[in-house]
Amino acid sequence: MYGSYLVILLLSLVGLYLLDRTHKLAFTVDPKRAFLSMVPAFLVFVIWDIAGITLGIFFRGNNTLLTGIQLFPEFPLEEVFFLMLLCYSTLIALTWISKVLNKK
Amino acid sequence: MTYAELNLLFLIPVAALLFFFRYLVRWRKLCWTVTALVIMTAIFDNFIVGSGIVAYNPDTLSGAFIGFAPIEDFAYTLVAAVLVPLTWWWLGSRQSKTRKGK
Numbered sequence: 592m593y594g595s596y597l598v599i600l601l602l603s604l605v606g607l608y609l610l611d612r613t614h615k616l617a618f619t620v621d622p623k624r625a626f627l628s629m630v631p632a633f634l635v636f637v638i639w640d641i642a643g644i645t646l647g648i649f650f651r652g653n654n655t656l657l658t659g660i661q662l663f664p665e666f667p668l669e670e671v672f673f674l675m676l677l678c679y680s681t682l683i684a685l686t687w688i689s690k691v692l693n694k695k
Numbered sequence: 696m697t698y699a700e701l702n703l704l705f706l707i708p709v710a711a712l713l714f715f716f717r718y719l720v721r722w723r724k725l726c727w728t729v730t731a732l733v734i735m736t737a738i739f740d741n742f743i744v745g746s747g748i749v750a751y752n753p754d755t756l757s758g759a760f761i762g763f764a765p766i767e768d769f770a771y772t773l774v775a776a777v778l779v780p781l782t783w784w785w786l787g788s789r790q791s792k793t794r795k796g797k
Contacts, residue, residue: 629779685724
């Protein structure tokens with residue numbers, strides 16, 4: 592369905608935030624540290640993506656799940672949210688794992 | 696340039712950072728984070744490659760796949776699972792220094 596990938600990404604981000612809030616993990620505890628901890632990785636991924644696209648290694652697939660909005664040629668709007676999801680998933684995994692291990 | 700060669704340009708500097716800042720690293724937490732992220736990537740990447748959201752030039756791939764997902768995609772996972780924790784710990788170490796200084 593048109594645009595469903597964006598919806599999946601946004602729902603996943605909301606889901607992560609709910610985990611964050613329920614278990615008091617990252618943004619809920621220290622929003623500035625949580626935000627800043629994802630900035631370097633996010634920027635590296637944007638550069639990496641643009642390099643991969645420029646070199647013709649990967650590109651936007653031809654399908655109806657995307658909105659079709661592109662920020663650069665072959666760089667869909669959805670990629671920004673995917674990269675946010677990758678960084679935020681990592682942060683939630685780390686802080687959750689840390690919390691569990693610290694309790695032991 | 697192949698996908699694997701492009702990845703090395705990012706993996707090597709991140710490995711160097713990990714070595715340089717190794718005094719910050721909680722290794723057990725890092726290992727579990729990497730494991731969790733690799734599993735989640737294997738699921739999510741199969742969805743986005745399998746459904747055709749992203750496509751690859753096969754000439755640039757090594758040909759090793761996990762399901763639909765080219766093995767090279769896991770370089771992103773490794774960099775996320777190292778760089779985000781490293782930054783998180785580094786920011787934490789700066790905060791505790793500031794607190795001590797006050």
